[in-house]
Amino acid sequence: MAMNAEPKMPTEGCSHGGCDATPGSDPTGDKPLGGVKLSRREFAKSTALIAAAITAAGCGTSALETFKQTRLREMSHDELKAFLVKLEKRYEARFGTHVDVRATPHAEGVKFAYALDLSRCIGCRRCVHACVKENNQSRPNPEGTHNNPIQWIKVLEMDKEKGIDLNEAEPYYNPAEVPREGKFYMPVACQQCENSACTKACPVQATWKEPDGMVVIDYDWCIGCRYCMIACPYGTRRFNWGEPHLPKDQLNTNTHVLGNRPREKGVVEKCTFCIQRVREGRYPACVEICPVGARKFGNLMDPKSEIRAVLETKRVYILKEDLNTQPKFFYFFGV
Amino acid sequence: MDLRTLVLQPTTRTAGRKLLLDAAVALAAGVLAYGCATQAKKAAIDEPDPIHTTAAKLPPAELGLPPNPIKYNDDKGETFAVPKPPISDDYWPCTQCHDNSSPVDRTRRVLKEEHTKIILEHDAEHRWCLDCHDAMNRDFLHLASGVTITFDESYKLCGQCHGDKYRDWRVGVHGKRTGEWNGKKQYLLCVHCHNPHSPHFKPLKPEAPPLRPTLYR
Numbered sequence: 001m002a003m004n005a006e007p008k009m010p011t012e013g014c015s016h017g018g019c020d021a022t023p024g025s026d027p028t029g030d031k032p033l034g035g036v037k038l039s040r041r042e043f044a045k046s047t048a049l050i051a052a053a054i055t056a057a058g059c060g061t062s063a064l065e066t067f068k069q070t071r072l073r074e075m076s077h078d079e080l081k082a083f084l085v086k087l088e089k090r091y092e093a094r095f096g097t098h099v100d101v102r103a104t105p106h107a108e109g110v111k112f113a114y115a116l117d118l119s120r121c122i123g124c125r126r127c128v129h130a131c132v133k134e135n136n137q138s139r140p141n142p143e144g145t146h147n148n149p150i151q152w153i154k155v156l157e158m159d160k161e162k163g164i165d166l167n168e169a170e171p172y173y174n175p176a177e178v179p180r181e182g183k184f185y186m187p188v189a190c191q192q193c194e195n196s197a198c199t200k201a202c203p204v205q206a207t208w209k210e211p212d213g214m215v216v217i218d219y220d221w222c223i224g225c226r227y228c229m230i231a232c233p234y235g236t237r238r239f240n241w242g243e244p245h246l247p248k249d250q251l252n253t254n255t256h257v258l259g260n261r262p263r264e265k266g267v268v269e270k271c272t273f274c275i276q277r278v279r280e281g282r283y284p285a286c287v288e289i290c291p292v293g294a295r296k297f298g299n300l301m302d303p304k305s306e307i308r309a310v311l312e313t314k315r316v317y318i319l320k321e322d323l324n325t326q327p328k329f330f331y332f333f334g335v
Numbered sequence: 336m337d338l339r340t341l342v343l344q345p346t347t348r349t350a351g352r353k354l355l356l357d358a359a360v361a362l363a364a365g366v367l368a369y370g371c372a373t374q375a376k377k378a379a380i381d382e383p384d385p386i387h388t389t390a391a392k393l394p395p396a397e398l399g400l401p402p403n404p405i406k407y408n409d410d411k412g413e414t415f416a417v418p419k420p421p422i423s424d425d426y427w428p429c430t431q432c433h434d435n436s437s438p439v440d441r442t443r444r445v446l447k448e449e450h451t452k453i454i455l456e457h458d459a460e461h462r463w464c465l466d467c468h469d470a471m472n473r474d475f476l477h478l479a480s481g482v483t484i485t486f487d488e489s490y491k492l493c494g495q496c497h498g499d500k501y502r503d504w505r506v507g508v509h510g511k512r513t514g515e516w517n518g519k520k521q522y523l524l525c526v527h528c529h530n531p532h533s534p535h536f537k538p539l540k541p542e543a544p545p546l547r548p549t550l551y552r
Contacts, residue, residue: 110517117508125542140546151545171545177538281515292510292536293523305516306507313508334509 022238032106032210033073033258034080072218072257073208084257103257104279106212111271111300113213114284115310116187117334120294121155123178123185126285127295128153129265131189134274135260136198136252140245146242152271153189153286154236161182164317187286190215190236190271191319191327201231207268212279213300213328214257214272224266233320234327237270242262273297415505415522420486429473439470456533467492467531493525500525 071080084101091099131137131153140149156169160182169186179185196215199207206221207228229237243265255261256276263269274284278297282288287295299307307330310316316330433448443463446453452460455462469475475483476492484491494501507520510528514520528536 119347122536122539123541124539125544128545129542146345147546149546154545172547174544176540178541179538190339236365281517283513283516288513290511291528291539292527293509298507298516302517306512309503309506309508313503313506 007297027301031073031208033216034075034077034105035187037042071206071221071306080257083090087257087261094262095246097248097251097253097260099251099253099255100262101255101257102276104276106210106279108300109301110212111299111328112278113160113300113307113328113330114125114192114273115296115314115316115330117294117296117333118184118186119330119333119335120292121185121187121293123155123157123173123180123183124291125155125291126291127187129156130285130289131271133250134252134277135271136246136255136262137238137269138240138242138246138263141245148240148242148244148265150240150244150269152236152238155185155187155189157183157185170278188199188234188236188319189286189329190331191234191325192271192273194326194328195324197231197233197323197325198228201227201228210258210275212257214275215270216272216275217268217270218258219261219263219267219269224268226268227298228268233323237268239268240265295332367458405539414488415490416520417490417522417524418527420489421527422486433473435471439465441465441470453532456530456535487524489531490522490525493529493531 070083072080072083075083080235081101084103087101088099092102092222094257121236128151132139132151135152137150137152138148141147154171156171157173157180158165158169162168164186173180173183184196192213192215194209197211199205199209199215203225204221204223206223207215207217209215224239226237226239229235240263244263246262251262252260254276256272256279259272259275274282278284284295284297289296296306296310298307300307300311302308310330310332314334316332319332320328439469441463455464469477469483472483475485476489477483478492479495490501490504496506500509504522504525507522510525512520512522513523525531530537
């Protein structure tokens with residue numbers, strides 16, 4: 001590995017995740033993605049440019065190989081732009097249809113947070129399936145060599161009498177109707193920790209926290225070691241054990257480079273608060289679908305946001321507070 | 336690595352009870368819930384609201400609502416943009432039948448001719464249809480004060496008795512707002528989720544559970 005200059009390995013800082021846990025202690029810190037919005041014309045232009053560049057260099061390197069040399073957040077504006085074009089080509093070849101890949105950057109003065117009303121949630125799993133569709137998660141494929149279904153949200157059924165007890169939680173409940181008598185439901189997905197254990201565990205800094213709060217993954221830099229999954233106290237990261245099964249007709253072609261763009265076998269993925277939607281002003285898909293209005297999302301810095309209203313008027317809970325992970329995902333009882 | 340280990344393995348049993356730092360910061364910057372609501376209210380009135388503006392421009396029939404001259408005349412002046420009320424099309428307008436040609440029958444009774452599916456399970460001992468529906472013009476509801484309101488303001492009716500829920504609803508904590516998290520919002524009416532005649536939220540069929548790892552490994 002040391003001989004190999006080209007994908008750069010980190011040479012300093014914590015690479016094993018166990019040491020000094022102050023936020024931002026990893027060598028690349030939380031340097032955000034540069035951010036690019038391609039207009040159609042720019043897209044066409046840069047396609048031509050890339051094509052010209054490749055011809056000029058006379059090299060036939062695949063998009064993947066070329067890209068592998070730079071990590072997403074170290075790319076200059078132009079590199080990122082070119083990379084998006086390559087990605088779109090890659091997906092065009094894979095799916096036979098155009099996939100729009102954007103890199104909408106974070107906005108200043110925005111810190112996203114989420115709150116979930118446990119006294120409303122009825123465990124209907126509409127959110128789970130809306131999330132799968134929106135975020136291009138791998139579907140079940142019984143015929144495949146390795147069935148690799150992925151769901152970012154897991155809804156746990158628990159006894160009202162016992163309270164929140166993750167050891168006794170049931171994710172496979174399937175009655176004719178929900179809610180069941182005496183039960184309550186707790187959906188769990190990435191908690192978007194401010195002091196995230198997963199990002200510190202990553203030996204290649206392929207995962208980091210963006211300034212607006214989401215913990216994201218560079219799918220092309222991820223080496224699939226799954227240290228982050230072990231570090232995460234909430235069990236909310238997912239791994240593509242097999243080739244993702246994503247039929248063309250179920251593809252969401254509206255994607256963000258750090259979010260729902262289609263993944264490959266061998267990489268980790270997880271909830272990003274629907275980065276492709278929220279960076280463009282929309283609510284996450286799970287918030288939109290929730291039939292009981294249990295899911296609240298917004299900007300912590302905005303006094304008019306739902307999230308602030310929750311924090312100011314309700315008692316909120318976070319999972320495993322003693323670990324000091326500082327989730328930006330709150331649970332509350334709206335009653 | 337076994338997929339089964341992805342199931343939550345907690346190290347503690349319960350969630351913590353205090354706000355984390357961030358929340359505290361947000362709070363410190365804080366506006367009281369009420370102040371917050373007041374601001375939301377102001378915004379709803381001051382800014383031109385595309386949802387409402389388009390609604391206002393449409394001919395009333397298209398929205399399924401009658402023109403309402405007293406719409407903004409309630410004492411609080413709180414009006415929110417909402418989607419079309421979920422009234423069945425063939426019943427609208429109500430005045431196609433309720434044309435005041437026969438006297439109003441205010442007696443509590445089992446309805447036999449029409450609306451037979453409506454069973455009042457909402458504090459029924461104390462309430463009858465015309466406590467909410469306007470007797471003289473069925474295209475309107477009315478508040479306890481006698482002020483009539485349109486069906487797209489039915490939250491005001493509910494808010495009379497469920498003030499706590501109404502306050503939460505205005506700031507987006509109870510119920511649901513759609514639109515943009517940093518921009519224009521639409522409020523689902525209480526009656527989009529609660530049948531006003533039988534308001535308990537109805538159970539739903541859950542969507543498919545996840546596959547058990549043992550079934551696909």
